């Protein structure tokens with residue numbers, strides 16, 4: 041079929057199915073109500089599928105387990121490119137402390153394999169049992185461990201990416217230190233599947249944290265944590281997790297530190313001093329998992345705010361006051377690095393009002409998840425970056441036909 | 454490595470009118486056009502490449518940088534940013550008849566924020582000055598290239614510079630929170646923010662390490678780090694660098710993450726001793742391990758490190774007993790490149806990376822390759838992350854020896870790639886390794902990088918004809934996937 045003709049006549053899904061099935065195998069291509077789901081076996085098949093999508097102008101959403109498909113602006117893809125078959129840990133060079141994994145591998149599967157040699161990718165994202173490497177990287181997710189080990193930007197050393205035109209490109213490599221060429225993987229990380237399909241990722245690894253202790257302090261108001269938090273962050277204690285969790289009634293600070301037992305004993309004494317007059321007690325490391333609870337409440341508004349660490353306590357206090365005023369029910373978990381996840385259950389107007397109040401107080405507030413009726417009432421990404429024209433130009437160069445998650449990202453990229 | 458002429462895509466001379474526009478952009482005291490003064494800028498640390506620029510501008514503000522870049526954009530004049538000119542891959546090598554934008558006058562530290570642990574600096578600030586500024590508050594700026602007393606933050610950002618301590622603390626990119634950048638069209642934009650995860654593509658991450666090919670950074674927000682409670686440095690003497698290398702692997706396998714692990718071979722020890730009298734033990738392979746952190750932890754780990762050194766046959770183990778002794782140990786290490794002049798009339802500094810486990814094998818192979826052409830190679834390396842700095846020693850006065858030395862140094866890079874490594878760990882590709890980049894990456898990989906380049910700089914005026922193996926035009930589209938030679942050879946695989 042000549043290309044021009046194909047573009048003008050949108051292809052019916054029933055007509056698209058056979059050629060797609062021919063690429064990945066009939067058992068790996070399925071017709072849904074509004075789309076085709078297809079599971080490629082390798083990067084070459086991804087390239088062929090994207091080639092077909094491009095030729096026929098079909099929007100594609102690369103998908104792992106689908107845990108974060110609601111994040112960002114809605115997309116109605118015609119092709120759901122599911123990476124579940126590309127799920128192998130391809131290489132674990134444990135002596136070099138690096139690994140290479142296919143994008144469809146679940147986080148937990150990968151970590152379990154790495155743990156056999158006492159190693160890990162030092163990141164604790166949401167839904168580890170289901171979420172896949174590709175989706176975690178595309179959304180730049182990460183939890184409490186970030187305060188010690190940094191983000192995916194610091195942990196990814198190489199990547200294989202399939203571009204909209206079928207080009208299979210490698211970037212970086214398998215070594216930790218490497219400045220050859222542009223770091224395409226930094227561009228891909230957090231790009232929400234708008235620039236290419238991540239097919240495989242190489243990580244640097246860290247030793248598992250074998251000995252750790254967790255402490256929790258409670259206070260009536262986050263302002264009571266202001267001084268201890270400052271003292272803690274300015275001390276020699278190196279947290280492997282530090283968060284303040286808060287709702288209308290409760291407010292607590294949790295700290296996890298991994299070190300030698302003797303060192304942890306010393307820290308315990310120091311912490312008592314930092315936190316006086318509040319008491320700080322030993323608790324369980326499971327408290328660091330509460331971030332997950334926010335994301336498990338269905339139907340909530342979910343916000344990701346970023347602010348300077350010194351502002352955490354005051355913004356949390358304000359948040360509590362505003363929620364009371366707006367009559368919203370909220371829960372928030374603020375990491376010590378200034379990243380705050382906020383879940384709130386509220387009527388439309390109150391939620392929107394809360395976002396408007398928060399934005400001037402924070403460096404950024406992204407509405408990760410909004411009920412459908414709110415989505416067109418506010419810019420989810422809420423950002424007027426001077427670099428937006430350049431971001432659009434990058435998108436245009438990588439995906440001129442806009443087939444990859446069109447509209448999902450900042451500025452409707 | 455012959456002299457290079459890179460300006461053939463562009464005009465061969467700046468016109469009087471263009472010069473006048475540049476003068477208007479930066480003011481009369483910000484423009485250099487006299488030939489003898491221009492000569493100061495004709496090369497960087499890779500001195501065998503020299504090109505005389507058409508003009509040098511010395512802006513004092515971001516607005517002046519914008520104005521100068523706009524002149525270049527209007528007339529499609531190539532421009533090259535320059536910090537201190539200590540780069541070792543020809544990154545700051547001018548384009549013939551192009552403009553050099555020296556950031557030397559933009560050298561103010563604009564903000565120090567201890568509670569939120571960042572500083573904001575102009576690009577011409579010297580690396581070591583950042584640490585000096587925050588040290589009284591108990592903080593430091595972690596990336597510490599050996600050139601840190603002279604090189605600039607702008608140059609560090611462009612090269613994604615590392616240093617001995619990046620094993621634990623990461624590279625320049627790890628510590629870069631935000632950047633102001635003048636794009637090649639003259640627009641001033643901000644990437645990132647002092648707070649984490651600014652929405653949008655991570656353009657700060659992309660810009661760091663782009664070697665001046667994506668624009669000029671005019672303001673940088675850097676993360677600073679709390680100084681550890683205790684720092685201890687151990688020296689251990691081994692019969693060979695291989696034995697020292699094995700100890701490095703054992704330390705890593707024991708789950709430790711020292712802040713630095715460096716190895717020097719006999720030639721490097723000799724040279725460093727001659728230069729700074731660091732009191733190194735003479736041996737086949739000297740290992741330097743630095744541990745930092747809470748005092749109790751360091752004591753425990755130092756004990757384990759000693760045991761591993763003994764297990765691998767260390768003939769002498771010392772721990773620096775005072776800050777003075779520790780600084781002396783580092784002085785010797787940091788002087789190692791320059792010290793080569795003491796044992797050889799000429800030398801080439803190479804920079805390659807291999808997976809750490811390939812160390813013994815690669816060192817043996819380098820020895821064999823050097824012996825086969827009757828040259829000596831001294832080895833100094835950041836062993837913890839497999840970053841080798843083979844120094845190929847030769848005598849320019851002996852006819853033909855320079856070519857043999859250059860050839861050997863490139864073959865060493867190919868060896869690094871063949872072992873799964875990289876052609877550069879910290880010095881960048883620049884002018885020197887353009888062709889080697891083509892050995893490491895296949896055509897589709899390079900074409901994809903070019904998409905980024907073209908989005909930033911469609912006319913290729915920012916540091917043109919660097920990094921990439923051949924001059925490319927932004928109309929080029931990536932071709933279909935073709936397997937890399939390494940894949941067909943079964944050495945590497947795509948997944």
Ligand SMILES: Cc1cc2nc3c(=O)[nH]c(=O)nc-3n(C[C@H](O)[C@H](O)[C@H](O)COP(=O)(O)OP(=O)(O)OC[C@H]3O[C@@H](n4cnc5c(N)ncnc54)[C@H](O)[C@@H]3O)c2cc1C
Pocket residue numbers: 497498533534535536537538539540541543544545556576597598599600603604605606607608609610611612613614615616617664665666668669670671790791879880916
């Ligand atoms: C003795 C010695 C030891 C060294 N040791 C190390 C080491 O341990 N680790 C290491 O990583 N490197 C090392 N280097 C290399 C060099 O010092 C670094 O690459 C350094 O970052 C260069 O900084 P500079 O200010 O001299 O930059 P320059 O050499 O002036 O420029 C380097 C590159 O940066 C670009 N550039 C400069 N300023 C800007 C700007 N504002 N915006 C955009 N681009 C810009 C230039 O165009 C050029 O491509 C060493 C060099 C020497 C001479």
